Amino acid sequence: MSKKIKKRILFDIYSNNLSDFKTNLKPNKIIPTEIGLYCPLCTQYYGEDKYEQLTLEHNPPNSLGGKDNILTCKQCNNSSGSKIDSEILLALNELDLMGFKPNASLKTRLYNQSTGENGVNATVNLDSEGKFIINISPANNPAVKDAFLNSFEYEYNSGLPLISNFESAGLSQKLNFEFKKPNKRNERLASIGLLKIAYLIGFEKLGHAFVVGKHMELIRSQIKYPEKEIISKPFWIHNNYTDDLLGVNIITKPKELKSFLIVFDLQTKSDVYRIGICIPGYDENDINVYNNIETLLCQGEGDLKVETNSYLNTEFDIKGENNSLLPIKFWEEITK
Template sequence: MTMKNADIAQKIFDRYSHDFIQTMEVFRLTHLDAKGNIIDFENMYICPLSLRAYHKKDIHKLTIEHVPQNSLKGKPLVLTDKEYNNSDGYTKDKKIFNFFKYQNFKRGVEPIEAKFSVPDILEGKVSGKLVGRIDGEGAKIKIGLPERTVKLLESRGVFRNWDGLKMNFKINYTHQINKSALLKSAYLIAFSKIGYRLLFSKKGLKNATYGAIIHELQKIDIDEDFPFVFTNALKVDIPDDIGIIETEDIKLLAVKVRYRLTGQEYVYHAILPHPEDESLDSLVKFRDIYVKREIEITVKSINRDYLLK
């Protein structure tokens, strides 16, 4: 870890360590060790993904979590277990990055890597890039190949037989946004704004709401029946990327997640349980009516002191 990153990690550690102690005091919560003694959380940090506690001397076991991930221009918001960070980097982060790479390709912003084969003329596949865009009128694509590949194809007579030539290509892309990665970013943004009061109440950990979200995030993919609602077409303004949305009879938390890649910005709004909800019932109800009809929504600002009112 560089000196700059070490300073960032230290600041994040201290901020949330202090916030956790405050939260425990506000809700008059205590935690006991195996011997029944009250745990002193001074200089301790609780990972928001694993809920494991780390002493300041073990800060090297934590890593800075960019939200969204660093490759999509996220900000260094929290610290998480290296184990979780590394695992997600190979799964969720890779999938969602490929999704936005494909979105940029469809817009004609940047090329996408591809493998080409020419049946009956060229054995095996060669690497290259597709350049172009895909829209309602179809696909307009050009093939970009390295000079050495062009020479190989020329030597095999590919260009002499170009008219009527059959060429196959394969691209590695993700056509749907990875819901687990989006949920993770939305949850961590909400946590960074509210702190441990998002996760705890006077009854302890909110197992039925944010505890359930943490459980889902510990999987590679969230379950299809988990009531996660998100959209890239919510026409409301949410200052500071977080707010309370209200319908006629439902209150929920809305989080704006911004992804940036090669100068392009993609904005999604994720709907999470209201911090005071004791179940996912309101989220389920909202999901069921949201997909069926347009509903009137209002948005109210939220800050760290919201839950103390």
């Protein structure tokens, strides 16, 4: 399917969702009557006349195994993610390498006596069998690079069988160096990238009913300004999530963790990482879930049993007629 056709299909799906949504809202709600949708990140309305200003966006990022399955405006696609998306990739690549996982790759610097404090730029790779392959970047200072490559030592191994060339018998070259434990990632920005992925999955699965949630403006502000500490508490839950939880779920118990639980996979060249992010629901105090995550799950109570409901994940269809408000109604019903 071409990107042009896919873009049109998605536009029609979310336009129909918005049309059904406004039809079922109370009369005092102001929603445009024309065909169109809201960009989930900036909530700017895009009708048919502004269709070309919408873009297909990969969510999760293409570099982490995502597909172009969401529509955002060009401005948000260009400005709301490149930095935080790259931080996720960098963080996971560092985890791959420090875990010595096959096919891991990371740019770093190598140091020995010849380089001093400067070091040389290099890429460290592990092949499919877990063997190290190191490539020295040609962009290094030539003098430093040559000094590093010529800093090998000779090593003699005795006990070889009788041979005629005694000068080279048992000699091998050994290059000593070290590279520091990778720590280039900005974990704060990477975590905001995870929040963005979860938020967009919520919109992808549930439509406009998701973005009008009580606390969604706070989520959008944190995504728009990732350097600011708008949400300072942890919003992820570590768990061994099964495949049936991939997507949008609702945590029902304990009540203190009541929230949308968005579960998704991120794929590097070496491994697959399964992530669970909490998004507050529609109730006044649901934003407190982040305080409760810190209190209940980050203070030595990691064995706390969390119960979820996956109805929206398995039964809800955004293309269905007259059900655009169902996520809100279902939330109210099961979280009383």
